[in-house]
Amino acid sequence: MDFFTLINKRQSDRKFSSKPIEEDKLMRCIEAARISPSACNAQPWTFVVVDDVSKKEKVAxxxxxxxxxxxxxxxxxxxxxxxxxxxxxxKIGSVVKDKEYPLIDIGIAANQFCLQASELDLGTCIIGWFDEKEVKAQLNIPDNKRVPLLIAVGYSEANQRTKIRKPLEKMYRRNSY
Ligand SMILES: Cc1cc2nc3c(=O)[nH]c(=O)nc-3n(C[C@H](O)[C@H](O)[C@H](O)COP(=O)(O)O)c2cc1C
Structure with a gap:
């Protein structure tokens, strides 16, 4: 599969089968996230895999x-x-340049995870809407840490959709804004 086909294939899947995910596939996705770029190579993330059935239900x-x-x-x-x-x-860069590099880093790592999943025929959906406090409680994540995103992963039963996106002329300029 060429790269463009892969990024076009990746979509937010919202219907999953109960088929379990092979451990090697899951770890390949984690590895794809691990080698993500990050500002100053800070790698400001920990990926917590939740696959214990009852814990996963509670987090879901x-x-x-x-x-x-x-x-x-x-x-x-x-x-x-x-x-x-x-x-x-x-940290210094974020303050001096007034940019939240760690959050940008997390977004990139999440997408690398999802793209790798897609290449392995797994479906994913990045989830930003959730009760963060309760997720932290369920997973023993200290109160002072943030959980910006969850990713739901599984074998998708959703149909492939055509992407709905802004037209090129609305998202692209050249040489001047
Ligand atoms: C930061 C972020 C948070 C998201 N949160 C949710 C979510 O809580 N629930 C959901 O169904 N989709 C969520 N999505 C998926 C987006 O809705 C989806 O990426 C967008 O509609 C484009 O569709 P596509 O991913 O299928 O190409 C999120 C995506 C991102 C990047």
């Missing part, structure tokens, strides 16, 4: 609300990405 419930994320309960694995303290250079 943290993402479900009246209208949001009911499908998360179907996913056999949930990843919680914990935001770790960046190194000093990244």
């Amino acid at each position: 419930k943290c993402a479900v609300s009246l209208v949001m994320n009911k499908f998360v309960t179907q996913a056999p694995v949930i990843i919680a990405i914990v935001l770790e303290k960046p190194n000093l250079t990244s």
